[in-house]
Amino acid sequence: DIVLFNSFFNRIIDRFEMSKSDKVMFERLFPEASYYVEIDTDKVTQVIDNIISNAIKYSPDGGNIRFGFTVQGDMLKVMISDDGMGIPKENVGRIFDRFYRVDRARARSMGGTGLGLAIAREMIEAHGGKIWAESEEGQGTTVFFTLPLNLDDFDEAGEWE
Ligand code: ATP
Ligand code: MG
DSSP states (O other): OEEEHHHHHHHHHHHHHHHSOTTEEEEEEOOSSOOEEEOOHHHHHHHHHHHHHHHHHTOOTTEEEEEEEEEETTEEEEEEEEOSOOOOGGGGGGTTSTTOOSOHHHHHHHOOOSOHHHHHHHHHHHTTOOEEEEEETTTEEEEEEEEEBOGGGOOOOOOOO
């Protein structure tokens, strides 16, 4: 389906915002411009659900989760950023591997299978996009992914806040 990414992303964030605890605050850093993407909405919803669930799961009390997107070439670049415990530099590249979890203690206390991001990578790559993360231990994590823009409806480039 061809969807207006701005409202598609808003609806997903709204759903989490209704059920989240007040210990985490959401911040939407959205551009003014409208961006259209041609995606399998169920699959991309699953990708974003996992990234947001992780961000909430690893956020401290009083943490902020920031949501944004911008244009990079002919791709839409989406970012979801948290103030959580972060991931050691040497492990950041591995979180998209099947069953990979950063440490056993974290895995035991947090639940989950370690498949979420591996599935996310498969789905994003099937759309012709890429997914990656940047993280600073003790500071937080930002997950980025790209999706091909539907340039027929291209408007103007937005910028990060
Ligand atoms: P599942 O998603 O299958 O329920 P999971 O959340 O453990 O389990 P992934 O979503 O694939 O698995 O994430 C893999 C690992 O990457 C996590 O176990 C965690 O160690 C680390 N990780 C992912 N997102 C974050 C984040 N925002 N902050 C800190 N660590 C993260
Ligand atoms: Mg997960």
